[in-house]
Amino acid sequence: MTRIDDVARLAGVSTATVSRAMRGLPTVSAATRRRVLAAAEQLNYEVSPSASRLAGGRTGTVAVVVPRITRWFFSTVVEAVEEYLHESGYDLLLYNLGGREQVRQRVLRTANLHKRVDAVMLVATPLRPADLTALANLDLPGVTISSGTTVPTWPCVRIDDMAAARTATRHLLDLGHRRIAHISGDPDQHFVFTAHADRRRGYQAELRTAGLRLDPSLDIESSFTIDGGTRATAELLARGTPPTAIVAASDEMAMGAMAALRDAGLRVPQDVSVIGIDDHDLAGVLGLSTVAQPAAEQGRLAARILLDPLGARTLGPIVGQRGTGRDTPVILPTRLVVRDSTAPPRAP
Amino acid sequence: MTRIDDVARLAGVSTATVSRAMRGLPTVSAATRRRVLAAAEQLNYEVSPSASRLAGGRTGTVAVVVPRITRWFFSTVVEAVEEYLHESGYDLLLYNLGGREQVRQRVLRTANLHKRVDAVMLVATPLRPADLTALANLDLPGVTISSGTTVPTWPCVRIDDMAAARTATRHLLDLGHRRIAHISGDPDQHFVFTAHADRRRGYQAELRTAGLRLDPSLDIESSFTIDGGTRATAELLARGTPPTAIVAASDEMAMGAMAALRDAGLRVPQDVSVIGIDDHDLAGVLGLSTVAQPAAEQGRLAARILLDPLGARTLGPIVGQRGTGRDTPVILPTRLVVRDSTAPPRAP
DNA sequence: CTGAAAGCGCTTACAG
C-alpha cells in the first residue's frame, strides 16, 4: 500500500508538503500542489484515515443516532444526511437505539463517542435528563432534529409540532366535524421528549378556538407506531360512540387507525375521517390526508449546520433556511395535503 | 483524556500488558488482568480507536452498503445488522447508494474501503461486472445479501427468489385464477442483479406447471418501488382486458398496484387479486397477501458469517442457519401469508 | 506471563 513518503519521493517534496497539498491547505504553491496531486494520482495514493486521525485529532466521522431506522421519518432523514455527509467528505457511523437501554447508555455516555467522531446528530431521540447534561458536557459539536430532543448548547432543526396538529385539526373542523378524536404517542415520564405533547396541545388549542369542549375520552395515548395507532383506535371504539374524525399524531399511527376502523366495519372517510402528520411514502397509496413535514430537508439542513463550523467543504446555501439554529431552532414549514381519507361527516 | 500509560502506571504494569488485558488476550494472568481492568475503570479509560487502528491494523468497523435505506427490506436488514455489529463491538459505516453513480464508484473502487473497514456487507446492490472483480480483488472479507449480488469469493445469504414467486403464483392458481399478470423490477443491462429475473422465472414456471400458456402482455417490467408498481399496473390496464390477479415481485410494487387499481375503479380482491413478496411492515394494514421473507434474520445471519472469521466475539448460533454460506449460499425459507387482497375470481 | 522498544502513517508546531 502506498504511503505518504512514496508520494513525497515521487513529487520531490517532504511529507509535510504532501500532507498540506492533499488537504488543500492554502500554504502550498500552485505548482507544488499540482506535482503532489499528480504523484498521488499516479500511485493511487489515499490518505490512511487511522494515521490521519491519530496525528490530526479529527476523525472525519459523524455519529447519527436514531430510535428506529425502520420508521419512515428516520430512514428518510438518514438518507438525506448520508448524502450530505459523504459529499462533504465525512463518514457516517449509524447508531440505531431500538429501545435497548444498554445501547443508549453506551452511545450517549461520554467516553464512547468523543474518540470516534467529530460531531453527533440526534434524531428525535428521547433522552433522560441525565443524558442531556452528559451530552452538553461531551465537548463535541452536535445537532438535534425534532423538538423532542433539546441539548442545551446544540442547535436544533424541527417543525412546529403544535402548528402541524392545529392544521390537521382545523382541516377536520372546516369539513364540519365536531366530534374529533386524537391519538398520539405515549409520554414516557423518564424521557424528555415533547413532540407528542406539542401535537396534543395543537389539537386541543384548535378545538378550543372553534369553541368546542375537550372530551378526554376522545384523546388517547399509545405508541408512535402502526400498531400504536391500531390499539389506540380499538380503545377509542371500545369506549362507545365513535368520533366522526381522528387526528393521528403520525402517519404510521393514522395507518394503524385505518386498519382498526376497517376491522371494525367502519369505512374511511364515509364513517370516520382520518388525518395524520408526516406525508409518509405510503400516504399516497393509502389515500391518507396528512400534514406533510419535510424530513429529508430537516436532515440536510441539520447536517449542514453541524458541518459548517467544522470547516467542512459544505455544499452551498439550503433553500428555506432561516437562521443557523444555533440560538433559536430552525423551524421548517409543514403543509396540508388533502387526499381521500377525510370528508364531511355524514348527515346524522 | 486518560491514555494507556496512565492506566499502566496505576496498575503497576507496562502498556503492553494493559493493551493485552484490555483486549482479553489469554496471555495475561487473572490477577494482572483484574488489576488492569480496575485501573481502567477507575480512570474511566477507553482505548483510542485511531491509535489502536494505526498500530493494530484493524478498524473494528464494517461498511454496510444498501441501495436505498428508505425501502422496507433495507432498513429492516440494517436494523438487524446494526444490533449484531454493535453487540459484537463493531462500528457500522453506512453507505446509501441512492442511485448516484459517483457514490458507487467511490464506495466500490478499491482504495476507499480497505483503509476504513475490516469487512464489507453488500445488501442487494446491483453491481457492474467490473465492480465484481474489483471487490473480489479488494482483499477484504465480505458478505452479500440477496441473490442479486454475488461476489465470487464472498459468502451469500438470501431467499430462493424463484420459489417465492412460485408460491405466490400457486396461491392464485389454487384460488382458481387463470389470467394472472406479473409485475417486476426493471433489469438494467449494465448491472448484475438477478432477483427480479428469478422471480419472473418462478411465475412463469408455475404457470407452465399448471398447463397455462404464458401471455407476454401480462408480464410487465417496471422499477422495484411503489411508483413502479403503480406504473406497471396502469400499463397493464391500458393494454385491454385486465387480469383477474397480479403477482407483484415486491410488496412495495403490490402496494403501488393496489393504488392504481383503486384509481381505475377496480376493487381488490373482488375485481382483481393482488399478492406481493416481502411481508412489509404495512402489508398487514393494507390487508396485502404476500410471501414473507425474513429480512432481519438475513441481516443477522450475514453479520455473523462476516464477523466469525474475524475472531469477533459473536453471539452464538442463529436458529435456522444451514451451512456457513461460504461455499454455497445460505437460503432462508419464505412462507405464504394470506390476507384480504386475494380471493377467487368472480364468476364470469 | 511480562516488559522495552520499535513502529504504524500521518499532522503540526517550529524554524527558515
Add this chain to the structure above:
DNA sequence: CTGAAAGCGCTTACAG
C-alpha cells in the same frame, strides 16, 4: 512557501 523532527496513542514481535 517548505522541510526536519517530534509526537499522536496504541500494538506487536522479540526477548526473557
